[in-house]
Amino acid sequence: MSLVTIRPLPTLVKLLAVCCLLSACNEKSGGAQQSNAAGVKPEVSAVTLHVQSVALTAEVPGRTAASLIAEVRPQVGGIIRARNFKEGSEVKAGDILYEIDPSAYQASYDSATAALQKAQGAVPSAQAKVDRYKGLTSQAVVSKQDLDDAQSTLTQAQADVAAAKAALETARINLDYTKIRAPISGRIDASAVTVGALVTAEQTTALATINQLDPINVDVTQSNTNLLALRRAVAEGRLKVVGSNVSVKLRLEDGTAYPLPGAFEFSVASVSETLGTVTARASFPNPDRLLLPGMYVRATIEEGIAPNSFLVPQRAVTRNTKGEPIAMFVDADGKVHQRVLVTQRSIGNSWLVGEGIKDGERVVVEGIQRIRDGQDVKVDDVVIDDGTGELKQSASAAASKQAANAAVVE
Template sequence: MLLSQRRRLFLFTQMAAVGLALVACNEQSAQKKAGADAKPEVSAVTLHPQSVTITAEVPGRTAASLIAEVRPQVGGIIRARNFREGSEVNAGDVLYEIDPSAYQAAFDSAVAGLQRAEGAVPSAQAKVDRYQGLTSQSVVSKQDLDDALSTLAQARADVASAKAALETARINLDYTRIRAPISGRIDASSVTVGALVTAEQTTALATINQLDPINVDATQSSANLLAVRRAISEGRIKIVGNNVSVNLRLEDGSKYPLPGTFEFSTAAVSQTLGTVTARATFPNPDRLLLPGMYVRATIEEGIAPNSFLVPQRAVTRDAKGQPLALFVSSDGKVQRRTLSVQRSVGNSWLVAEGITDGDRVIVEGLQRVRDGQDVKVDDVVIDDATGQINQAADTSAAPVKEAANTPVSK
């Protein structure tokens, strides 16, 4: 009796253990099946062709558009200084006054000399007229007439010489008032009132810098210049218009509010640095830019039509350093592609080949997927300025837009 109860208890225990094992197996199978059926979620950006503005950000220095060194053209004692150092002056303003006493006397003497020379002309002319009438009557010899004509010519030459001397005296007298040759900001004066200056001395009295407009001399490597010209010749970049726009970023990282105009680039490459210098001109009404400031100039090189901007966060590199990206096909599968990256534009890579309109590139979840895997896609957009990911409102018909003027990292 007792043995029969023990057998039934043993059989019940074995059946319960088998049942629990079956339940556990079923749960594991269900979990594996659920895991196999679940698709990993990724975020993707839909790409559309754009006309991308190609720019180059290069270092540069500001320089005054005009520089004039003020020097005396006559010697003398400085009697007055008529400007405030560091102020703005206009062309023609009297900056210094030299004691004009000696030059005024020379001018007055030249005036008297002209009057004396002009006084001799009427007498010589009358003598010539009289001798011409008497010569026809054989009263005066022809030699006397020739002497009278020579005297008249000499008198007229004396008048011309006196006029030239008077003009020279007037110029020297005017030079005693030293004027500003250009408009601009004048620096410190090297002389004070009472100082003796000489004509065309080597030391400038002051220097005037014209700051509006102001020049920016930027340097660019010759290799980058060749790359741009090759892209233009191959049709990958198109030049639009003759006025090339240039923008500045200042030393503190702020953007200069006024755009400039590209003027020219040098025709020779620096033998020591391998660079080419380009000059741009910027309006500077507030005198914010001063000569010698370090800036970064963004120069428009052209337009790349029908190009794609792939977010940099979507691009990785393989063992050979080739850029790779994962795309989502129309049937929801992951596709691995090797890209031909030309350059960076803001927070994106410029790609001209290998992408078609409407392709979706994965920007989040790259580590959770592999080539050929089915995925669930969440459409997003990326802010070009900050690189931040935002939810896409409607990616079914994204318009073709003109790319913003963004710096280029080369």
């Protein structure tokens, strides 16, 4: 006969009772925590938006080009006797750059001078003969034919003088051309010839090239699509043209800003068939010769003024499932509302919005992930640094916080 051991039930019952009691306490505690969490308003940071007139600019690529370019060529032939400039230096208009051997041209000039003197010497006697014949003709001593011949001789002598003067002027010009002068002021490049070289009049090879670097031009290109959008905005009144004096700023290839502003000159009247772009030109002062022809730059051009616009911080704008830009706005009762925006372009760290916002409305810039549409929130008013995009506490909020801290201390 086997023996069966039966454990007392009270111990098991006690263990079950303890477990039920602990479970009930946990449920009660969890419910209380959820109740407390539901009553806490999430904290967000918001920026107050104000209507303003926003200056619109466009940054476009471009290249620098000399404002004036002159190729130095001889206008008479001969042997180069001297070169009077240093390659790569600055020259002024009228400076003598090269000297051609003037011997032959000096002789031509002297010969023309003598020919003029000879022609001038025949005029007085011819004039005296005409005057004498006029008196004798009235007395019927000299025939009318003799007077006509004398007048013809005088006219021929005067014509010889005029021809001699023209020949002398030609000889003087050719003699002066033996001194090759700078046609413009600027920086002269390397010389293509040396002393002793033979040059000819109007040869195809330039002796040197002069580039005027102050002022210097910047040729920029802009897509025709952007140009059409700009004109459409002006026609619809969303953009006001700034006027004829359009300011242009420049950024160099290494990212540094050029210190001097430029002026917009003109835009070509045609569109590139291959690239679909429009070329425009701006002029910049260049006293230190920092800009050289052929440099790649980026120019910022003022396009116009967008009146009655808002700048919404980019950190406040997200995208919905449709890809539309949205932002969370806080009303006067502290409740957030989601709103779809119509953004036009980015300006710095903000989006340009021309409609759908009222002056003085607040948009959430921090804590967007913790809130949903229609929820009550606790708002901390902030401002955004335009340069860095960082948040800063607004002056009114800082003053209120300081006053609250002072009250607590008292």
